[in-house]
Amino acid sequence: AQTVTQSQPEMSVQEAETVTLSCTYDTSESDYYLFWYKQPPSRQMILVIRQEAYKQQNATENRFSVNFQKAAKSFSLKISDSQLGDAAMYFCAYRSGEGGGADGLTFGKGTHLIIQP
Amino acid sequence: DGGITQSPKYLFRKEGQNVTLSCEQNLNHDAMYWYRQDPGQGLRLIYYSQIVNDFQKGDIAEGYSVSREKKESFPLTVTSAQKNPTAFYLCASTPIPYSNQPQHFGDGTRLSIL
Numbered sequence: 001a002q003t004v005t006q007s008q009p010e011m012s013v014q015e016a017e018t019v020t021l022s023c024t025y026d027t028s029e030s031d032y033y034l035f036w037y038k039q040p041p042s043r044q045m046i047l048v049i050r051q052e053a054y055k056q057q058n059a060t061e062n063r064f065s066v067n068f069q070k071a072a073k074s075f076s077l078k079i080s081d082s083q084l085g086d087a088a089m090y091f092c093a094y095r096s097g098e099g100g101g102a103d104g105l106t107f108g109k110g111t112h113l114i115i116q117p
Numbered sequence: 118d119g120g121i122t123q124s125p126k127y128l129f130r131k132e133g134q135n136v137t138l139s140c141e142q143n144l145n146h147d148a149m150y151w152y153r154q155d156p157g158q159g160l161r162l163i164y165y166s167q168i169v170n171d172f173q174k175g176d177i178a179e180g181y182s183v184s185r186e187k188k189e190s191f192p193l194t195v196t197s198a199q200k201n202p203t204a205f206y207l208c209a210s211t212p213i214p215y216s217n218q219p220q221h222f223g224d225g226t227r228l229s230i231l
Contacts, residue, residue: 035219045222091159102148102167104175107159
């Protein structure tokens with residue numbers, strides 16, 4: 001079974017600065033997908049960014065980018081120019097690509113990101 | 118607008134009572150999922166369904182049941198066998214093909230014990 005580990009229960013960053021959230025995963029599969037979701041106080045789950053394991057290029061979405069290290073099984077999220085609206089719980093998630101990939105997501109326990117004004 | 122509707126937003130259960138959480142989607146997605154969220158635990162998969170009249174157990178299916186009679190609907194029943202049902206429940210769906218498509222989530226139902 002796959003596992004996802006987020007080793008930082010809480011992170012704090014000054015507004016406009018850059019912060020990196022860590023995620024490692026354990027899998028024996030070669031075909032898989034990785035996601036970062038944001039959960040603000042409203043509890044809504046919002047997709048931030050996704051990465052296909054077969055792609056070497058790191059995904060980028062505006063101020064959000066990932067550092068995907070497949071050999072190290074690491075998938076960190078970098079948030080540049082942090083804004084107050086970025087304050088939320090951030091979850092790293094894994095999805096198998098085998099068997100059609102319909103088995104659901106495996107989530108880490110989350111990192112609570114605090115933005116200091 | 119297309120999306121996933123979960124109801125009710127808040128639900129209270131008495132001891133020995135079964136309760137059903139509703140999840141409806143108008144995204145024409147084939148696959149649907151139920152997750153449970155506890156503080157400090159992240160989300161854990163309860164059940165999922167790829168097609169109508171078929172579903173599979175997730176990691177924590179004990180004490181729960183589901184049905185999938187229509188593509189749009191995937192209700193979750195929390196039975197009296199679930200001894201610790203207090204949690205936040207999230208329903209999700211995803212289009213075909215599954216793997217690289219993100220799951221879309223509803224706004225959740227908070228279940229508490231009276």
